[in-house]
Amino acid sequence: MKARRIENRSVLVTGCSSGIGLASAEMLRSRGWTVYPTARKVADLDMLEARGFTALQLDLTSSSSIEATVDQLLFTNGGQVGAVVNNAGFGMPGAIQDLTRDAMRHQFEVNLFGLQELTNKLIPVFREQGGGRIVNISSVVGRLSLPFMGIYSASKFALEAVSDAQRIELSPDSISVSLVEPGP
Secondary structure (H helix, E strand, O other): OOOOOOOOOEEEEOOOOOHHHHHHHHHHHHOOOEEEEEEOOHHHHHHHHHOOOOOEEOOOOOHHHHHHHHHHHHHHOOOOOOEEEEOOOOOOOOOHHHOOHHHHHHHHHHHHHHHHHHHHHHHHHHHHOOOEEEEEEOOHHHOOOOOOOHHHHHHHHHHHHHHHHHHHHHHHHOEEEEEEOOOO
C-alpha cells in the first residue's frame, strides 16, 4: 500500500527533553512541520520554548495529563494533527529478579500503556481528517533481548507487537504506523 501524503503538517513529538525526541523535533521543524514537542519537567519545557517551540507538558503515566495534552494540542492547532511521534520512554537496567513489580509496571506504563493511551486519543482525529501517521520509537532490544535490560526489552517487544497489529487495523482509515528501532 502506498503511503498517503499527510495534508496537515503538524506533529506531536513526545519525550523531547534530549536525544532522539529533541533531534526529531528539530528535524521535523526544519522540514516545514509545525512541531509540538512534549516534556515532563518545567526546565525542559522552558528549554523547548527558548528554542522557539510551543511545548506541551506530558506525563505518560497520568491519564489526566494525556487528556490535557491532547486537548491543548487540538485547541492550539484547530482540532487537527497530522502525526504523532511516540518517542518518550526510558530503560530500566537491572537483573529481572531484582526489579520490583512496581518498577516493572512503571516501565510498561511509560513505554507502552501511556504511549498507547495517547495514540488512542489521536486516532479519532486522524480518522475524521482522512488520515495521519503514527511513528513509534522502539529499540533494537525490541527484537533482541539483552541481559540486565529484560524488562525494557519486554516493553519494547510489546510495542513492536502493538505497532504490527495497528499497522493492519488502521490501514483502511489511511492511518500509517511506522516503527523505528534505534540502537545504542
